[in-house]
Amino acid sequence: MTWAPESLPAAGRPPVTPDQREASAVGGARDMAGLTVLEVLRRLDSGPRGLLETQADHRLAHYGENALPARRPVSWPARFARGLRDPFTGVLLCLGLVSAAVSSWGTACVITVLVLVSCALRSRAEYRADRSAAALRELITTTATVQRQAGPASAPRTREIPVDQLVPGDVIRLTPGDMVPADLRLLRASSLTVHQAALTGESKPVTKFPLDAPGRDPLADAALFEQPHLCFQGSSVASGSGTAVVIATGAGTRFAGAYGSTARRRGESAFDRSVNGISWILIRFMLLTPPLVLMANAALRGRGLETLPFAVAVAVGLTPEMLPVVVTAVLARGATILARRHEVIVKRLPALHDLGAIDVLCTDKTGTLTQDRPVLHCSLTPDGRPGPEPLHWAAVNSLWTLQLADLPAPDPLDEAILDAAEPEGYEYEGVAALPFDPVRRLAGALVRRPGRTGPHTLVVKGAPEDVLDRCTRVRTAGHDAEDTEIDSAARQRLRELVEAKAAQGLRLLAVAVTELPAGLPAELPAELPAGRGRLTSADEHGLTLTGFVALSDALAPTAPDALTALARSGVAVKVLTGDHPGTAAAVCRDLGLAIDPGTVVTGDRIAELSGPALAELAARTTVFARCTPEDKARVVAALRESGYTTGFLGDGVNDLPALQTADIGLCPRDAVHVTREAADVVLAAKDLTAIGHAIAAGRHSTGNIVTYLRITLSSNLGNVIAMLAAGLLLPFLPMLPAQVLLQNLCFDAAQLTFALDRPAPAALRGPATLRPHAFLRYITGFGLLNATADLATFAILTLTVPGSGHPAGQAAFHAGWFTENLLTQALVMLLLRAGRPAPAPICLAAAALAAIGLLLPLSPLAPALGMITLPGLYYLLLASVLTLYGAGLALANARHQRRYGDGSS
Numbered sequence: 001m002t003w004a005p006e007s008l009p010a011a012g013r014p015p016v017t018p019d020q021r022e023a024s025a026v027g028g029a030r031d032m033a034g035l036t037v038l039e040v041l042r043r044l045d046s047g048p049r050g051l052l053e054t055q056a057d058h059r060l061a062h063y064g065e066n067a068l069p070a071r072r073p074v075s076w077p078a079r080f081a082r083g084l085r086d087p088f089t090g091v092l093l094c095l096g097l098v099s100a101a102v103s104s105w106g107t108a109c110v111i112t113v114l115v116l117v118s119c120a121l122r123s124r125a126e127y128r129a130d131r132s133a134a135a136l137r138e139l140i141t142t143t144a145t146v147q148r149q150a151g152p153a154s155a156p157r158t159r160e161i162p163v164d165q166l167v168p169g170d171v172i173r174l175t176p177g178d179m180v181p182a183d184l185r186l187l188r189a190s191s192l193t194v195h196q197a198a199l200t201g202e203s204k205p206v207t208k209f210p211l212d213a214p215g216r217d218p219l220a221d222a223a224l225f226e227q228p229h230l231c232f233q234g235s236s237v238a239s240g241s242g243t244a245v246v247i248a249t250g251a252g253t254r255f256a257g258a259y260g261s262t263a264r265r266r267g268e269s270a271f272d273r274s275v276n277g278i279s280w281i282l283i284r285f286m287l288l289t290p291p292l293v294l295m296a297n298a299a300l301r302g303r304g305l306e307t308l309p310f311a312v313a314v315a316v317g318l319t320p321e322m323l324p325v326v327v328t329a330v331l332a333r334g335a336t337i338l339a340r341r342h343e344v345i346v347k348r349l350p351a352l353h354d355l356g357a358i359d360v361l362c363t364d365k366t367g368t369l370t371q372d373r374p375v376l377h378c379s380l381t382p383d384g385r386p387g388p389e390p391l392h393w394a395a396v397n398s399l400w401t402l403q404l405a406d407l408p409a410p411d412p413l414d415e416a417i418l419d420a421a422e423p424e425g426y427e428y429e430g431v432a433a434l435p436f437d438p439v440r441r442l443a444g445a446l447v448r449r450p451g452r453t454g455p456h457t458l459v460v461k462g463a464p465e466d467v468l469d470r471c472t473r474v475r476t477a478g479h480d481a482e483d484t485e486i487d488s489a490a491r492q493r494l495r496e497l498v499e500a501k502a503a504q505g506l507r508l509l510a511v512a513v514t515e516l517p518a519g520l521p522a523e524l525p526a527e528l529p530a531g532r533g534r535l536t537s538a539d540e541h542g543l544t545l546t547g548f549v550a551l552s553d554a555l556a557p558t559a560p561d562a563l564t565a566l567a568r569s570g571v572a573v574k575v576l577t578g579d580h581p582g583t584a585a586a587v588c589r590d591l592g593l594a595i596d597p598g599t600v601v602t603g604d605r606i607a608e609l610s611g612p613a614l615a616e617l618a619a620r621t622t623v624f625a626r627c628t629p630e631d632k633a634r635v636v637a638a639l640r641e642s643g644y645t646t647g648f649l650g651d652g653v654n655d656l657p658a659l660q661t662a663d664i665g666l667c668p669r670d671a672v673h674v675t676r677e678a679a680d681v682v683l684a685a686k687d688l689t690a691i692g693h694a695i696a697a698g699r700h701s702t703g704n705i706v707t708y709l710r711i712t713l714s715s716n717l718g719n720v721i722a723m724l725a726a727g728l729l730l731p732f733l734p735m736l737p738a739q740v741l742l743q744n745l746c747f748d749a750a751q752l753t754f755a756l757d758r759p760a761p762a763a764l765r766g767p768a769t770l771r772p773h774a775f776l777r778y779i780t781g782f783g784l785l786n787a788t789a790d791l792a793t794f795a796i797l798t799l800t801v802p803g804s805g806h807p808a809g810q811a812a813f814h815a816g817w818f819t820e821n822l823l824t825q826a827l828v829m830l831l832l833r834a835g836r837p838a839p840a841p842i843c844l845a846a847a848a849l850a851a852i853g854l855l856l857p858l859s860p861l862a863p864a865l866g867m868i869t870l871p872g873l874y875y876l877l878l879a880s881v882l883t884l885y886g887a888g889l890a891l892a893n894a895r896h897q898r899r900y901g902d903g904s905s
Helices: 018-025 028-033 037-043 053-063 076-083 087-101 105-134 221-226 254-262 270-301 305-318 323-342 350-357 389-404 412-420 464-469 488-503 559-568 581-590 603-608 611-620 629-641 653-661 673-678 688-729 737-756 772-800 807-831 840-858 872-900
Strands: 143-149 157-162 171-174 183-195 236-248 360-363 370-380 429-434 442-448 456-462 471-474 507-516 543-555 572-576 623-625 646-649 664-668 681-683
Touching: 028 037, 028 221, 028 236, 037 183, 037 236, 053 143, 076 105, 087 105, 105 323, 105 737, 171 183, 270 305, 270 688, 270 772, 323 350, 323 688, 323 737, 350 664, 350 688, 360 629, 370 389, 370 412, 389 412, 389 429, 389 442, 389 456, 389 507, 389 543, 412 543, 456 464, 456 543, 464 471, 464 488, 464 507, 464 543, 488 507, 488 543, 488 581, 543 581, 559 572, 559 688, 572 581, 572 629, 581 623, 603 611, 603 623, 603 629, 611 629, 623 629, 629 646, 629 653, 646 653, 646 688, 653 664, 653 673, 664 673, 681 688, 688 737, 688 772, 688 807, 737 807, 737 840, 772 807, 772 872, 807 840, 807 872
Parallel strands: 360 572, 360 646, 471 543, 572 623, 646 664, 664 681
Antiparallel strands: 143 157, 143 171, 171 236, 183 236, 370 543, 429 442, 442 456, 456 507, 507 543
8 A cells, every 4th residue: 555645745845845744634533534444544644554654753743743833922021011001100100211211210210120020020920820820731631542554464563652643544542531632533342332512512422333325515614513423532431442543633623623623812801901091091191191190290399301301200290100009019929829729820920800890601511500310300200200210221231331332431321320220120130231332322231040940131321312213112101011102193293292301401211121931042143242142233123111210410519509608799690502402491480580471592593683683682591501512602702791701611622612702711630732822720629619619719809909900099199289289389390300219119019918808798798800090080079088198288387387488398309298298198098998997917017108208307308308297286186187087088088988888899
């Protein structure tokens, strides 16, 4: 057998580029889905015995490793440069350049230090978060069992190799628990079922079996996943075993195709929108302040460019210079606590705020609301009434099928039946068994009572439609009742019963029995395993239906309490699943989610709508079933467009579009590799309780950021108003530029302790958001109150510090206002917090701020800073002003809390 021209490059041909490698493999599954097994093997230049080792080496060099496209790590310089894109940082840099241009080097140096510290701290925190997330990145699987030949005349040898060494044409073996390492075409299979939830969202295992000559019609992606003879990378073997040939690896797999099509950049997040809104309001004020100061001083005082440093200092005074630093410190601390206490990794720091802002959480069903394992719901007689006989016979079938059929792994359905069965179901002795077959869709067990002669009993269970096709009689009552023939009307009633139970979210297995004569056939086929010679599929006819066993998904034990806690926190949960509508609705009703009959929306309905109509439907619907990946993404996008802050929890490739569309993407630690790469938050387990902890941590962090912004902006605005007024009324500058910057630096350093704050409990009861207009209202009111205190201090200084036209009087005025500003800022730190008493770090920082304000004018550094000692009368009058100001702050804050609450706005 020789290589096709496109299979390998000719000698001397240049090396194949990654793009060429991808192009040579893309579409492998679709191209080969309609070919016969022989045609597939010929196209791949392979055979049932596997590749030669030399062939595999050549193909590995040509196609490259069987690995997903890697994401390049972000370098330190890139992280640092990304921090410079912050709007406040950009404005500060511009102000620093202006200061340097007019030789105000002190102002320029202070601004530069602030920018460098902010960017360095942010880069360090994000680097540590990325390192934590990198520790969770596991390969889809580490090794695969491959069959290769050392030479043309050698016997094939089976061995384990790293998954990334697989190439098209390799023959591999699958066993229970294996992850499918590439796209495969089945050659042989025995009772093989595969979980494809990571690709399709369907929770039930899919039966796979080889087809020699499938149809050749073009296939869509959805139809590809339904093909029984194809297995895809990202799925896992639930039961059975198989042998398959690799038809696509690396970037050519459907798994990588889904990854590449959804690896797009998410739009602006809730955090970005909130902070940018506040930032641009302040930036407008900052950019407007210097020209106003210059023009006012020129018009009223005849001053020129000599007031530019003061104008820049006033603009910097309005700026929350430490906002990037405080935000990063708060979010990094919250992320660290989440990782340490709850094993939740926040990969993107702003995502912690987005967690706190979530008001709609979208999730799939499997593994989140349910445990992804069945439990027995009920045992039903053929007329739909509860009865023990169907469960009795189902347990006999399950027990001896597991014992005699030599299955590679127990079937979860059999285990669920045996867990629920009574002990008397085991008084039989097994004779032979036929395991579940994907074509028959039945499992049969031949049993007898020990010590008794006479006929044996064949017990069959399986898909209702297949069992009913083999039934001629139905048992209408207990063991002693006379069985009756099944007519067309009875068959229709039974089918309607099956459909009604399926609509309720139940999975039905039909159970039937018949009597077979004892004894062995004259000749047994030599290839049949032990225990199967007494039973063939030809015996599974003329059955008597005893009833049905109904199974349902086992609910996750933490889900009901977690859903209740989320509802109390103001988070609406919406379920987006690929499952049957009845199954999804039943699970949600069992969990207590409010679902009215007929309100489950399927993917077909989603596809029909767009714009406001889809947004309205998404807002009022709780459960979406039969959803494709695109359906999930459209629902999430519609919710975002309606103004909701959305989170999406998923673990499969089919969840990637919705994960990328949501404000915050969450996945469990055992999610597929590409999903972990795309998610913002990685959970230790796929558990809503962990999400509750993460949301609480996000609201806690947002509450601390809100506290910082409220206190900083109201205090800064008050100081700027007072400085502008004093600058126009006084014949000298009310405060030197260096004093303004020093005051801001002390205040900002003290406010770093807000990273350790404890918000009031009410701040955790609803979504935490930063609302620009609410902030503007808040800082305007409290800023005017602060400006009033500053102007009262100005009046006191006019009375107690004579000779303001003299340099000594000006120095005393500067010292008095510097002291008052730091004391009022210390009061603001303590009194404008919401709820609980301030923790020790904030109290100590406020005390240090007050001590600096009182002691610096008395220290040896005072002359260098342009300040002198103040008279005692000033301190007495200042104490009265501060007392009145503190009382006014407390009253105004209490009124604000009563009117607006102590949330985030």
